[in-house]
Amino acid sequence: MIPNNEPHASLSAEDQRAVDALLEAGLVDQIDTNESAESKRKSAALRLLKKLESYPVEQPDTLLVDSTLARIAREERAIRARMEIHTPSWTKRTQWADFGAVAAVALIAIGVGWPIAQRMRSAALEQNCANNLRTLGASIAAYSGDHRGNLPATASLGGLFESPDTSKMDWNNYDHSGHLLLLERNGYAKHDSIHCPACATRPGCGTFAFRMPVANTPFKLNAMGRTPLAADANPVILRIRMGHKANIPPSTSPCSMNHQQRGQNVLFTDLSIVWLPRPHINGDNIYLPNGVKDSESIPLAPQATLNNDIFLAQ
Amino acid sequence: MTAFPHDSLHPFAALHGVKPVSNDTTISIVELEGEEISDENLMIAHQAGDERAFPMLLERYRSDLHRYLQRFLGSASAADDVFQETFLQIHLSAASFDVTRKLRPWLYTIASNKARDWYRHHKRRATLSLDKPMGHGETEFTLLDVVASTDSQPGDAMSSLEESTRVKRVVDALPELHREILLMAYFQRFSYQHISDMLGIPLGTVKSRLHSAVALFADGWAQTTHETLKDHS
Structure with missing residues (x-):
C-alpha cells in the first residue's frame, strides 16, 4: 500500500506483467526472436531499467574498511567505559561492606530503640x-x-x-x-x-x-x-x-x-x-x-x- | 594459524555474551581456506572471536553495499557514514544473528533501516516534481512509448555523462520507499519474497510499490528527455 502522500503512478497491466516476468527471471534479457508484443514490452522494460546502471557511483574509499573497524573499536571502548562506570570491579565487595554496615546500624537501632519502645509501651499500659x-x-x-x-x-x-x-x-x-x-x-x-x-x-x-x-x-x-x-x-x-x-x-x-x-x-x-x-x-x-x-x-x-x-x- | 579456542574469545564477543556452541566447536577461517567461505561461516567465526572474520566480511560487501547506499542516499559521503553505521550494528548484534539464515538479507535490511534513519535525520526531500500520472486518460503511455521516445535521439545528442546526470536526478527525486525497493530489486536482485521479508510488508505491497517505482522512474526519465531535447533544439 502506497501512502496517500506519495506521488501517484502506475503501470499498465501489460507493463506490470512484463516487469514481474523480468524480475522473476532474474532480470535476464529474454527477448524472443518472434517479436511478439510481450517480448517487446519486456525488452522495453529491461532497457529502461538498465538506464539505472548509468547512475554515477564512486568507488568506495580504500580506507572504508579500516575506518569502519576503527569506529567499531571506538564504540567498544565507549561501551566498556560505560560498563566500568556502572559496574566497577569493587561492586561486590562494596555490596557486602554496605550490607554489613546497614546490618550493624539496624542492630544498633534495634538495641537502642527496642528498650525505649518497651519502656514507652509499659508506661502506656500503666496509665x-x-x-x-x-x-x-x-x-x-x-x-x-x-x-x-x-x-x-x-x-x-x-x-x-x-x-x-x-x-x-x-x-x-x-x-x-x-x-x-x-x-x-x-x-x-x-x-x-x-x-x-x-x-x-x-x-x-x-x-x-x-x-x-x-x-x-x-x-x-x-x-x-x-x-x-x-x-x-x-x-x-x-x-x-x-x-x-x-x-x-x-x-x-x-x-x-x-x-x-x-x-x-x-x-x-x-x-x-x-x-x-x-x-x-x-x-x-x-x-x-x-x-x-x-x-x-x-x-x-x-x-x-x-x-x-x-x-x-x- | 590456529583456531580460536573458547577461552580466547574476542573480548568484545565475550562482552556481549557471545558463547561458543559447545566445548568442541571452534570456527577457524584457516580450516575453510581454499574454498569459498560463506557469509554465514564468517559470522560464526566472528561470533567465536576470530578477529579476521569481520574485516573479511567488510571487504566482501565494501563495494556492493556502498554502491547500494550511494544510489539510495545520493551521496558517497552519506554512504560512507551509513556503511559504518550498518557494520557497527551488525557487530553489536552479532550474538543475535541466527546462523541458520542468510546474512545478506539481514545485512541489507539493517543497511536500509540505517539509510532511512539517515534520511529522517537530514530531512531530505524530493526536489523533482513527479506527480504526473501514468497509465490513464488521454496522456496514457507505456514503457514501450517511453523507451521508443528516449532511446534513439536525433544526432544521439545525449552523452553518457549527461545520461548519468539525468538518471541521478530522476532516481534521487524518487520517494524514499520507491527508490529503496527499485534498488533492492534491480541492483541487489532480491526476489519479491525476500523484499517482503526484509521490509516487513505484504508481497502484494512489494509488487505494487515496485510497479509504482518503475512508473515514476519512466515518467521522470521521459520528462527529463523532453526537457533535454527542448534545450538542444
Whole structure:
C-alpha cells in the first residue's frame, strides 16, 4: 500500500506483467526472436531499467574498511567505559561492606530503640491500667450508692475460672473475680474496666484483685477508712494458677506480674489511684492474708479473718 | 594459524555474551581456506572471536553495499557514514544473528533501516516534481512509448555523462520507499519474497510499490528527455 502522500503512478497491466516476468527471471534479457508484443514490452522494460546502471557511483574509499573497524573499536571502548562506570570491579565487595554496615546500624537501632519502645509501651499500659482502676472505682461507688453502701459481693461467685472441686476452697479452686463481674452483669462497669490491659492476654490473670470480705461482716465502702480496695492481679494466686508451688521463694518479687513486677496500681476506698513500687501498706502485704509473711508458705484456705486485714485477690 | 579456542574469545564477543556452541566447536577461517567461505561461516567465526572474520566480511560487501547506499542516499559521503553505521550494528548484534539464515538479507535490511534513519535525520526531500500520472486518460503511455521516445535521439545528442546526470536526478527525486525497493530489486536482485521479508510488508505491497517505482522512474526519465531535447533544439 502506497501512502496517500506519495506521488501517484502506475503501470499498465501489460507493463506490470512484463516487469514481474523480468524480475522473476532474474532480470535476464529474454527477448524472443518472434517479436511478439510481450517480448517487446519486456525488452522495453529491461532497457529502461538498465538506464539505472548509468547512475554515477564512486568507488568506495580504500580506507572504508579500516575506518569502519576503527569506529567499531571506538564504540567498544565507549561501551566498556560505560560498563566500568556502572559496574566497577569493587561492586561486590562494596555490596557486602554496605550490607554489613546497614546490618550493624539496624542492630544498633534495634538495641537502642527496642528498650525505649518497651519502656514507652509499659508506661502506656500503666496509665491505661490506672484509668481502668479509676473507672472501676466510679463503678463501685455507684453500686455502693445504689445498695445502701454495700460493696459488690456475691455468694455464688461465678467467676472467670471453672472450679475443679468447689468443695475445696484452696487457692487452686478459689475464684474471687465474681464480685467484680457482678458490676459488669448489673451494668455498672464495662468488661474492660475490671481488667488491667497488661494482663488481658495472660492466662490465669483474670480481673483486678479485689478486697476479700470477712465472713459475717458488713462489706461496706464507707466502713473501711482509706484502705486499698482493688489493685493489679495478685501474683501469689497467679503463680499457683500457673502451676507453681504455693510457697513464695525468697528471690521472688512480691509485686504483681501485670507490670513486669516493677510495682502495681492500687485503688483506695477514697477512689484515689496510687502506684506502689512494693505491695506493702504498713508492713502488710496486700496480696496475702493477715499474718502471712513474704516467702512463707501460704495457708490452704485463702480467707481474710480481720476487718482491717488488707487482702486483695481475684 | 590456529583456531580460536573458547577461552580466547574476542573480548568484545565475550562482552556481549557471545558463547561458543559447545566445548568442541571452534570456527577457524584457516580450516575453510581454499574454498569459498560463506557469509554465514564468517559470522560464526566472528561470533567465536576470530578477529579476521569481520574485516573479511567488510571487504566482501565494501563495494556492493556502498554502491547500494550511494544510489539510495545520493551521496558517497552519506554512504560512507551509513556503511559504518550498518557494520557497527551488525557487530553489536552479532550474538543475535541466527546462523541458520542468510546474512545478506539481514545485512541489507539493517543497511536500509540505517539509510532511512539517515534520511529522517537530514530531512531530505524530493526536489523533482513527479506527480504526473501514468497509465490513464488521454496522456496514457507505456514503457514501450517511453523507451521508443528516449532511446534513439536525433544526432544521439545525449552523452553518457549527461545520461548519468539525468538518471541521478530522476532516481534521487524518487520517494524514499520507491527508490529503496527499485534498488533492492534491480541492483541487489532480491526476489519479491525476500523484499517482503526484509521490509516487513505484504508481497502484494512489494509488487505494487515496485510497479509504482518503475512508473515514476519512466515518467521522470521521459520528462527529463523532453526537457533535454527542448534545450538542444
